[in-house]
Amino acid sequence: MKMASTLRVYNAGWLFRGIDAFALADRGGKGNSSFGERRCNLGNSKLRRHASALSHTRERTAALVVECGGLAPTVRNAIETGKEKHTGLGEEVSRLERTMAERGFEVDTRVENELKTVGGFRNARRTKLVATIGPACCSYEQLDELASSGINIARLNMCHGTHEWHRQVIENCRRLNAAKGYGIAVMIDTEGSEIHMGDLGGASSARAEDGEEWCFTVRKFNGPLPAYTLQVNYEGFAEDVQVGDELVVDGGMVRFEVLEKVGPDVQCKCTDPGILLPCANLNLWRDGFLVRKKNVTLPTISSKDWVDIDFSISEGVDFIAVSFVKSPEDIKHLKSYVSARSPDRSIGVIAKVEDGDSLRNLDGIIRVSDGVMVARGNLGAHIPLEQVPSVQEAIVDACRKLNKPVIVASQLLESMVEYPTPTRAEVADISNAVRQQADALMLSGESAMGLHPKKAVEVLRIVSLRMEQWGREETHHDKVSLPEISQSDTARTSEQICNVAAQIANKLGADAIFVYTRRGYMASLLSRNRPDCPIFAFTESTNVTRRMDLLWGIVPFKFDFRKDLESNLLQSSALLKARGMASSGNLVVAVSDVSSSSQSEIGILQSIQVHVLS
Ligand SMILES: Nc1ncnc2c1ncn2[C@@H]1O[C@H](COP(=O)(O)OP(=O)(O)O)[C@@H](O)[C@H]1O
Numbered sequence: 001m002k003m004a005s006t007l008r009v010y011n012a013g014w015l016f017r018g019i020d021a022f023a024l025a026d027r028g029g030k031g032n033s034s035f036g037e038r039r040c041n042l043g044n045s046k047l048r049r050h051a052s053a054l055s056h057t058r059e060r061t062a063a064l065v066v067e068c069g070g071l072a073p074t075v076r077n078a079i080e081t082g083k084e085k086h087t088g089l090g091e092e093v094s095r096l097e098r099t100m101a102e103r104g105f106e107v108d109t110r111v112e113n114e115l116k117t118v119g120g121f122r123n124a125r126r127t128k129l130v131a132t133i134g135p136a137c138c139s140y141e142q143l144d145e146l147a148s149s150g151i152n153i154a155r156l157n158m159c160h161g162t163h164e165w166h167r168q169v170i171e172n173c174r175r176l177n178a179a180k181g182y183g184i185a186v187m188i189d190t191e192g193s194e195i196h197m198g199d200l201g202g203a204s205s206a207r208a209e210d211g212e213e214w215c216f217t218v219r220k221f222n223g224p225l226p227a228y229t230l231q232v233n234y235e236g237f238a239e240d241v242q243v244g245d246e247l248v249v250d251g252g253m254v255r256f257e258v259l260e261k262v263g264p265d266v267q268c269k270c271t272d273p274g275i276l277l278p279c280a281n282l283n284l285w286r287d288g289f290l291v292r293k294k295n296v297t298l299p300t301i302s303s304k305d306w307v308d309i310d311f312s313i314s315e316g317v318d319f320i321a322v323s324f325v326k327s328p329e330d331i332k333h334l335k336s337y338v339s340a341r342s343p344d345r346s347i348g349v350i351a352k353v354e355d356g357d358s359l360r361n362l363d364g365i366i367r368v369s370d371g372v373m374v375a376r377g378n379l380g381a382h383i384p385l386e387q388v389p390s391v392q393e394a395i396v397d398a399c400r401k402l403n404k405p406v407i408v409a410s411q412l413l414e415s416m417v418e419y420p421t422p423t424r425a426e427v428a429d430i431s432n433a434v435r436q437q438a439d440a441l442m443l444s445g446e447s448a449m450g451l452h453p454k455k456a457v458e459v460l461r462i463v464s465l466r467m468e469q470w471g472r473e474e475t476h477h478d479k480v481s482l483p484e485i486s487q488s489d490t491a492r493t494s495e496q497i498c499n500v501a502a503q504i505a506n507k508l509g510a511d512a513i514f515v516y517t518r519r520g521y522m523a524s525l526l527s528r529n530r531p532d533c534p535i536f537a538f539t540e541s542t543n544v545t546r547r548m549d550l551l552w553g554i555v556p557f558k559f560d561f562r563k564d565l566e567s568n569l570l571q572s573s574a575l576l577k578a579r580g581m582a583s584s585g586n587l588v589v590a591v592s593d594v595s596s597s598s599q600s601e602i603g604i605l606q607s608i609q610v611h612v613l614s
């Protein structure tokens with residue numbers, strides 16, 4: 001298809017000329033009702049002139065009327081009366097009012113409150129927050145506390161808990177979204193082919209002391225575990241280990257040395273004491289190298305994972321994170337399965353990068369995924385610890401270049417599992433991830449089973465806001481040079497339009513970029529530029545708003561599209577102003593490739609407009 005693209009810059013005074021006159025007439029009268037009466041009579045020649053001007057800009061007028069705070073009954077009457085002359089205006093206004101009141105415009109109430117505070121646009125948080133849900137934060141009330149502290153995504157790790165438990169948590173998130181107007185998305189995380197311990201027979205943790213002997217076994221027990229015994233989920237465990245191997249628990253939180261093998265039991269001595277958590281993962285090291293037997297022989301997505309994936313699809317989750325991805329094929333396979341099973345609702349597939357296989361195939365994995373998680377816990381057990389920071393930076397950078405969101409996960413606030421205040425080193429670690437402009441930060445044990453889940457989320461939020469502000473003030477961020485990623489002409493145009501829109505917004509010091517997007521792709525291209533102002537992304541689908549809530553700097557809105565960019569821009573601005581989220585004088589750069597029916601004759605129209613809210 002031949003494609004037309006325009007770059008149009010106009011000022012709002014021109015756009016609203018007719019409407020300014022309308023407002024003047026209003027002010028000249030005796031308030032709303034007299035305005036209504038005068039409008040109703042249409043006897044005044046000045047008003048008649050305005051009325052005919054308005055017939056050409058029906059929707060603009062309608063949007064403005066709604067923006068002015070709804071319609072007094074007399075005003076409605078007036079518009080209805082003028083309907084013969086100005087066909088459709090009355091219906092248009094009624095439709096807009098309904099739309100606004102009932103369904104056409106939704107935004108997370110937490111974001112709305114944030115935007116209403118002084119300097120709201122600029123202060124909107126760009127970095128998104130993911131919290132792992134576990135026993136410490138799974139009730140409706142506890143989730144509400146996390147939500148009010150600012151989480152965007154609730155993560156459920158399928159290593160732990162039953163489907164019944166997970167279903168209840170998902171249900172609590174949905175109820176909260178419905179009751180409080182939140183937009184929390186749900187991500188499930190597959191167990192993958194990792195070796196891990198059992199559930200400690202119901203205990204929340206156990207402590208292993210230096211020199212103590214513990215038995216790791218594949219035997220099953222009914223009831224409590226015998227003393228100093230830990231179950232292992234992998235049948236081949238006793239065959240795979242050798243005397244002298246090092247057993248590393250939870251990426252190094254506790255270490256054991258293998259002393260002896262007796263049938264299904266492996267007798268070990270604790271060499272690095274620490275806390276053992278239920279279902280903690282295990283790695284074997286031999287002669288200074290990681291033993292990768294289970295990972296090598298088993299598929300990335302186990303039969304248990306497929307059952308969990310089916311469960312997640314039926315529960316309508318927003319993201320599925322895949323553990324121990326080895327190659328792009330793992331992701332492609334899952335994506336085609338998910339799109340066949342969930343044709344009407346898109347589910348984002350997130351690749352967890354946590355070992356050497358995923359690092360070797362990083363570029364290919366990022367290209368086919370909908371996002372990436374830097375799973376630093378397992379990564380630190382599979383590559384030398386001192387390499388984790390540079391690998392994190394390389395993954396964050398690669399994701400941005402390839403236009404995929406990236407989550408930095410694990411041990412961001414590990415000490416807050418126990419203590420109410422983070423260490424300074426933890427604050428520095430979070431700051432570093434924010435400075436790298438990762439899309440999202442993720443809490444694991446801190447929220448799932450820690451003593452201070454709400455405080456941990458608050459620390460993430462406050463540190464993110466501070467670092468983002470500092471980055472803007474000092475322009476500390478290196479401007480990454482973004483390679484061209486698009487394959488088709490249409491995609492190339494979208495990419496260039498988004499790059500230029502971000503530059504215009506930065507140069508003009510815009511308050512926000514508005515983007516009207518069906519699938520969120522234009523929103524992602526704008527986010528990729530990491531502009532100085534937030535990006536308000538308007539889309540018709542709740543599913544897409546949830547997916548976009550993982551993207552850096554995106555503020556998602558559900559919004560019923562109108563026939564062209566002007567109408568979308570006008571109505572969304574009017575609605576934002578009516579709800580107190582935007583004000584006169586705000587400078588907005590608007591981007592769209594949502595084409596109208598009249599534009600279909602000339603093909604797809606992609607445009608940038610600069611608009612000062614009147
Ligand atoms: N659904 C759950 N039920 C019980 N405990 C959980 C749950 N989810 C997470 N946890 C606890 O939080 C810790 C950290 O979570 P996470 O990082 O997801 O898991 P893991 O440590 O298994 O990689 C887990 O080790 C476990 O103790």
Ligand SMILES: C=C(OP(=O)(O)O)C(=O)O
Nearest residue numbers: 375376377378379409410
């Ligand atoms: C997030 C991680 O993986 P999981 O918690 O699933 O083991 C990690 O290893 O950092």
